[in-house]
Amino acid sequence: DQxxxxxxxxxxxxxxxxxxxxxxxxNSMFDYFLWYKKYPAEGPTFLISISxxxxxxxxxxxxxFLNKSAKHLxxxxxxxxPGDSAVYFCAASESGTYKYIFGTGTxxxxxx
Amino acid sequence: SQTIHQxxxxxxxxxxxxxxxxxxxxxxxxxxxxxYRQAAGRGLxxxxxxxxxxxxxxxxxxxxxxxxxxxxxxxxxxKKLLLSDxxxxxxxxxxxxxxxxxxxxxxRLTVT
Numbered sequence: 001d002q003x004x005x006x007x008x009x010x011x012x013x014x015x016x017x018x019x020x021x022x023x024x025x026x027n028s029m030f031d032y033f034l035w036y037k038k039y040p041a042e043g044p045t046f047l048i049s050i051s052x053x054x055x056x057x058x059x060x061x062x063x064x065f066l067n068k069s070a071k072h073l074x075x076x077x078x079x080x081x082p083g084d085s086a087v088y089f090c091a092a093s094e095s096g097t098y099k100y101i102f103g104t105g106t107x108x109x110x111x112x
Numbered sequence: 113s114q115t116i117h118q119x120x121x122x123x124x125x126x127x128x129x130x131x132x133x134x135x136x137x138x139x140x141x142x143x144x145x146x147x148y149r150q151a152a153g154r155g156l157x158x159x160x161x162x163x164x165x166x167x168x169x170x171x172x173x174x175x176x177x178x179x180x181x182x183x184x185x186x187x188x189x190x191k192k193l194l195l196s197d198x199x200x201x202x203x204x205x206x207x208x209x210x211x212x213x214x215x216x217x218x219x220r221l222t223v224t
Contacts, residue, residue, distance in 0.1 A: 006155075032211045043118075043202050043215030044156070051211075089156060093211060098144050098163055099171070100213060104155035 003027050004092050006103035014111050019077040021106050023090035026071065030092040034100070035064060035075045038087045047088075048075070080110045114139035118203050118216035125223055131176075131190040133219050135203030138184065143205040145186040146213065147178055150200040162186060163208075198223045 005024045013019045023033075031052040036044035050057040050064045050073065057064050063076045077084055087107050091100040115138045125131060137143050147159040158171045160178035168178050175194060179187045186203060203216040 034212060036215075041200075041218065041220065043204075043218050046212050046214060049212060091156075091213075098206075099146070099158055099161050099169075101158070102148075102156040 002104075003030075004090060004101045004103040006088075006090060006106045008106050009104070010107040010109070012109045012111060013080045015082055016079045019075075019080045019084065019108055019110065021075040021077075021088050021090075021108065023073050023075075023103055024071060025073075025092050025101075027092070027094065027101075028071065029094045030101075031095050032093045033064070033066065033073050034091045034093075035062075036089045036091065037084075038089060038105070044089060077108075080108075082110050082112050084108060085110045114205070114214065116203060116205055116214060116216040118201075118219055120219060121217065122220045123222070125193050125221065127195055127223055128192045131188070131193050131197070131221070133188040133201055133203075133221075135186040135188075135216055136184055137186075137205045140184070140205070140207065142183060142208060144208060145180060146204040146206075147186065147188050148202040148204065148215075150202065150218075152199070156202065160188070193223045195223050197221065 034049040035047040038044040048059050048062045048064050050066050066073045087105045089105045091102045093100045118135050146161045148156045162180045176190050201219045204213045206213045
C-alpha cells in the first residue's frame with residue numbers, strides 16, 4: 001500500500017514559468033512533510049518542509065502548500081530555472097516514529 | 113557543520129557474495145540513522161533505521177542486515193547477495209530534535 005503518492009512521473013515546464021509538483025497521502029496521522037530534490041547518482045537534497053499546523057511555507061523560489069482535508073501537498077517553484085531539472089520526492093512522517101515514507105518521485109524538466 | 117560519508121561509491125558484486133556498505137556522520141552526536149534503497153525507476157524504500165547504538169529497526173524483510181557499532185557509524189550488510197539487491201543505496205541522518213533528514217552521496221550496487 002503506497003501511503004505517499006506522486007501520480008505524475010514527469011513534468012515539463014518552460015523556463016521562467018511556475019512548476020507545480022503534487023503529492024497525495026493516505027495516512028491522516030502524518031504531520032510533517034518534506035520535499036527533496038535529487039540529481040542522478042547523487043543523494044537527495046533537502047528543499048523545504050511543512051508541519052501540519054501550517055498550510056504554507058515559503059523559502060525563496062520554493063513554496064509548499066498543505067491541504068490537510070484533502071491529504072494533499074504541492075511544491076511550487078517560481079520562476080523555474082533549467083538547474084531545477086531533477087527528480088523531486090515528497091516524504092511524510094508521523095511524530096515520534098523517526099521514519100519517513102517517500103513518494104515515487106516526479107521528474108521535472110525545465111526547458112530553456 | 114555536519115557531513116555524511118558513504119563508501120564505496122560504486123560496487124559490482126557477484127550473486128552469493130557478501131556485502132558491507134559503510135556510512136559515517138560527522139559534526140553531530142546521537143543522530144538517527146537510516147538506510148534506503150532506490151531501485152531503478154522507483155522511489156526511496158526505507159530499509160533500516162536506528163535511534164541509538166545497537167538499536168536497529170527493520171522495515172522490509174530481506175537478506176540484508178544493519179548494524180550500528182558506534183554512535184555515528186551505520187553499516188549495511190548481506191551474507192549472500194541476490195540479483196534483486198541491485199540498486200542505489202542511500203544513508204541518511206536526522207537530528208533528534210529536528211525532522212529534516214540529510215542524505216549521503218549514495219552507493220550504486222550492481223549484483224551480477
